[in-house]
Amino acid sequence: xxxGELVIRARDVRKxxxxxxxxxxxxxxxxxxxxxxxxxxxxxxxxxxxxxxxHILGGLTPPTSGxxxxxxxxxxxxxxADRTELRxxxxxxxxxxxxxxxxxxxxxxxxxxxxxAGVKDGGDRxxxxxxDLLGISHRLSHKPRALxxxxxxxxxxxxxxxxxxxxxxxxxxxxxLDTENSAVVLELLRxxxxxxxxxxxMITHNPEAAAYAARIVRMRDGRVAD
Amino acid sequence: MLNKLxxxxxxxxxxxxxxxxxxxxxxxxxxxxxxxxxxxxLEDSARRARGVGADIIIRAPGTSLxxxxxxxxxxxxxxxxxxxxxxxxxxxxxxYPIGGVSTITGIDLDEFNRxxxxxxxxxxxPFREPHDIIVDEFYAAQNKLMVGSTVNLMNRDWRVCGVVExxxxxxxxxxRTTLQDLAGATGKxxxxxxxxxxxxxxxxxxxxxxxxxPDYQMYSxxxxxxxxxxxxxxxxxxxxxxxxxxSIVVGFLVVFLSMYTAVLERTREVGVLKALGASPAYxxxxxxxxxxxxxxxxxAVGVALTYGSRWAVMxxxxxxxxxxxxxxxxxxxxxxxxxxxxxxxxxxxxxxxQQDAIEALSYE
Numbered sequence: 001x002x003x004g005e006l007v008i009r010a011r012d013v014r015k016x017x018x019x020x021x022x023x024x025x026x027x028x029x030x031x032x033x034x035x036x037x038x039x040x041x042x043x044x045x046x047x048x049x050x051x052x053x054x055h056i057l058g059g060l061t062p063p064t065s066g067x068x069x070x071x072x073x074x075x076x077x078x079x080x081a082d083r084t085e086l087r088x089x090x091x092x093x094x095x096x097x098x099x100x101x102x103x104x105x106x107x108x109x110x111x112x113x114x115x116x117a118g119v120k121d122g123g124d125r126x127x128x129x130x131x132d133l134l135g136i137s138h139r140l141s142h143k144p145r146a147l148x149x150x151x152x153x154x155x156x157x158x159x160x161x162x163x164x165x166x167x168x169x170x171x172x173x174x175x176x177l178d179t180e181n182s183a184v185v186l187e188l189l190r191x192x193x194x195x196x197x198x199x200x201x202m203i204t205h206n207p208e209a210a211a212y213a214a215r216i217v218r219m220r221d222g223r224v225a226d
Numbered sequence: 227m228l229n230k231l232x233x234x235x236x237x238x239x240x241x242x243x244x245x246x247x248x249x250x251x252x253x254x255x256x257x258x259x260x261x262x263x264x265x266x267x268l269e270d271s272a273r274r275a276r277g278v279g280a281d282i283i284i285r286a287p288g289t290s291l292x293x294x295x296x297x298x299x300x301x302x303x304x305x306x307x308x309x310x311x312x313x314x315x316x317x318x319x320x321x322y323p324i325g326g327v328s329t330i331t332g333i334d335l336d337e338f339n340r341x342x343x344x345x346x347x348x349x350x351x352p353f354r355e356p357h358d359i360i361v362d363e364f365y366a367a368q369n370k371l372m373v374g375s376t377v378n379l380m381n382r383d384w385r386v387c388g389v390v391e392x393x394x395x396x397x398x399x400x401x402r403t404t405l406q407d408l409a410g411a412t413g414k415x416x417x418x419x420x421x422x423x424x425x426x427x428x429x430x431x432x433x434x435x436x437x438x439x440p441d442y443q444m445y446s447x448x449x450x451x452x453x454x455x456x457x458x459x460x461x462x463x464x465x466x467x468x469x470x471x472x473s474i475v476v477g478f479l480v481v482f483l484s485m486y487t488a489v490l491e492r493t494r495e496v497g498v499l500k501a502l503g504a505s506p507a508y509x510x511x512x513x514x515x516x517x518x519x520x521x522x523x524x525x526a527v528g529v530a531l532t533y534g535s536r537w538a539v540m541x542x543x544x545x546x547x548x549x550x551x552x553x554x555x556x557x558x559x560x561x562x563x564x565x566x567x568x569x570x571x572x573x574x575x576x577x578x579x580q581q582d583a584i585e586a587l588s589y590e
Contacts, residue, residue, distance in 0.1 A: 060583045088503030099498045103234035115227040
């Protein structure tokens with residue numbers, strides 16, 4: 001579903017963490033271009049730098065060096081406040097453990113993302129269609145503890161895309177799900193990508209899950225391997 | 227939306243919320259009960275002073291007007307005062323402390339009856355013997371006394387001859403001469419009351435008396451009752467200040483612990499909020515709203531508990547203590563509770579706001 005417009009451009013992105021007295025090189029020069037509407041699986045062994053790359057893309061931490069931009073906005077030059085704005089509007093996260101707020105209903109978990117982004121309450125018709133597509137319209141009044149893992153992950157996906165982000169970052173979205181629910185979630189991600197041209201980057205260890213994406217990026221030792 | 231999250235967070239941990247609200251409630255009750263007791267007891271004293279029916283009160287030089295005083299004025303002074311223009315009656319009493327803030331008062335019953343119109347007896351009647359005692363309804367209830375009961379005061383037994391309505395002079399009265407003898411103050415008085423031909427002459431009589439006896443403490447009863455205030459009792463304001471300070475510390479510690487554990491428990495949730503784009507101010511806002519809500523709920527509980535403490539005081543010790551409900555202090559106590567709670571929430575809120583999103587999201 002790529003239309004050629006570049007959403008992400010990463011060049012020689014490096015990230016060094018200081019752990020005690022030791023420098024840990026999590027990223028050693030990542031180069032990657034992602035066009036609008038692409039669905040990419042990022043695979044690689046543990047410690048290959050996948051999550052760190054996601055955290056930088058999601059504005060949760062700045063890169064140590066290199067250049068990385070989303071829609072031409074340079075993430076390295078961003079202040080903490082700029083990165084907060086980026087998370088509000090440009091990036092949506094889906095986590096392995098769903099990470100819904102346990103005290104709120106599914107509807108409120110979605111609504112709080114809108115509130116944080118400063119969007120007035122009241123869902124639009126198109127988003128209602130997305131909720132229907134995700135198959136959770138009838139479960140919105142339930143709290144996470146009353147939802148199955150698959151339902152929770154679908155609510156988490158709805159929360160991640162409610163503000164129409166430029167990119168959706170899914171970190172092992174099927175890691176906690178059984179085969180059946182995994183397939184449902186992966187189909188949904190592919191549907192979102194195809195119907196809404198949603199740009200998706202998905203970390204996974206599972207080759208079957210990775211195959212749902214149109215393109216697979218392999219990471220090893222802090223770099224894109226091919 | 228934010229308020230919904232705050233309320234749901236509080237509902238999510240009902241025991242912690244209940245204990246926090248209760249602790250803040252106790253803090254508020256401590257303040258309101260102390261102020262209520264101070265004002266209630268002073269008001270009760272003022273009411274009993276008015277109940278004497280006099281227009282002017284006189285005490286010896288150098289004595290405090292509203293604290294306990296020894297009998298140091300010669301009885302003969304009554305004759306002097308009785309002879310002054312516009313004075314229709316002079317009556318003297320002896321006041322003797324019997325522990326705490328309680329006193330026993332010696333009166334000449336005939337003299338007192340002429341001045342005040344007399345006690346209203348609920349049971350029994352006037353003194354018949356030197357060691358008869360009259361108590362008011364509150365003292366009788368607190369000490370389970372009735373007419374004919376024996377009560378031990380000043381190391382000797384007294385027979386209760388009458389139980390009277392409260393609100394006149396004192397809760398415990400005995401014959402003046404008996405108290406003078408027991409206290410070693412024969413012929414001495416603690417205070418003298420003057421009744422005038424008209425209350426309108428009070429200022430004029432006071433001015434004339436002050437000219438003649440400049441060292442004596444002389445006040446109209448109106449002045450006296452207006453002096454029964456917290457600020458005029460030595461050390462009471464400071465004592466209330468100390469209790470309020472302690473209350474703030476209690477509120478601070480309770481909220482600090484409560485919010486600190488809440489923030490620790492919600493580390494991952496804070497990470498989620500930050501991943502969704504919540505700024506540090508947004509997270510701070512949540513914690514502060516939660517704190518204010520706890521403090522306001524605690525204040526409401528504290529006000530309700532104050533009615534309970536008043537019931538306990540008025541049931542268990544109506545003669546020793548009088549507690550008033552002080553609505554004008556409700557907003558002050560609530561403000562102090564909110565202030566203490568916010569101070570306690572400051573560090574946990576700051577910690578939450580500064581939390582690293584990546585670390586928070588990996589928190590188990």
